[in-house]
Amino acid sequence: MANIHTPIPNLKLNDGNSIPMLGYGTGTAWYKTGDESQLDQACVDATKTAIGLGYYHLDGAEVYKTEPELGKAIKESGVERSKLFVTTKVLPNIADIPAALNTSLKKLQLEYVDLYLIHAPFFGSPEESPEALQKAWKAMEEVKEAGLTRSIGVSNFLPQHLDAIIKTARIPPAINQIEFHAYLQHRELLQYHKEKGIATEAYGPLTPATKASPGPLDNVLAGLSKKYAVSPGEICLRYCIDQDIVPITTSSKEQRLSDYLRAMTFKLTPREVNDLNEAGSQKHFRGFWNHKFADNDRR
Ligand SMILES: NC(=O)C1=CN([C@@H]2O[C@H](COP(=O)(O)OP(=O)(O)OC[C@H]3O[C@@H](n4cnc5c(N)ncnc54)[C@H](O)[C@@H]3O)[C@@H](O)[C@H]2O)C=CC1
């Protein structure tokens, strides 16, 4: 298998911690719809394979019900805890964040996570109220101060949600994890992140080469794939990294996980990133949370 242990660079966060610039997700492809206590050995094995290939940044969430699998994979990988970067997220149990994180830690068999995220701003009563967001963020600050997580952040937040928490925050969010690819460029949100020193993580980074194909990016992706001798998906991963955005991908296939690491072996020119931006802006595609974001909403 090619690319074993291809080094993945780090991005420095606003709290001084560092995050590896490619993550392996245990959500899509793996989340359970049934009983969480029924261990999915295929998920454990794929996660161990990913760790073995050098994916030390691992993304989970309470809602995926795969924290037990992630924990088992970490334990059995034999990789030192300090070398791994483990994320989990809260949403169903957001009313009691310390209890939710302690439950996640038990399932993960860990004493701390590296990053704890509010999975989405859609909770509270009324949903997305500034007061509900501020109250949840205060609890996030407390679990960081208690040492249960090294960094805290959010996911699927828009500028108005970030504004609400920043207004009363003692600790600013380190990261916002959003759906990001050339068909969902979030230019205003990215500018906001830059101004506030918030790092961006991209889920769904392969979307232009998978779910949203065919489309206006196909020819540009094909040309760049030929030039760099990689797949269109690897161009999509590099498109994120070259904008300092941390992609989180996944696969159950070892070969694909290995191939994705080729994204560490080349760099797109600013002009090529611009070509992808231009072609991508001719189509809008959102693969997740469509029921919460307006249909034609490019935020
Ligand atoms: N915070 C949030 O709300 C969300 C977070 N996530 C996180 O991000 C992770 C990755 O999300 P994805 O959307 O899965 O990322 P992705 O865009 O990288 O897609 C990965 C999927 O594409 C498939 N794939 C790869 N190459 C392919 C090809 N050539 N043809 C067809 N399919 C191909 C893989 O098998 C895998 O199922 C999740 O596991 C989860 O951890 C995902 C969605 C929402």
Ligand SMILES: O=CCc1c[nH]c2ccccc12
């Ligand atoms: O994080 C990805 C999107 C998502 C939100 N809720 C669930 C539940 C199960 C799998 C994925 C997700």
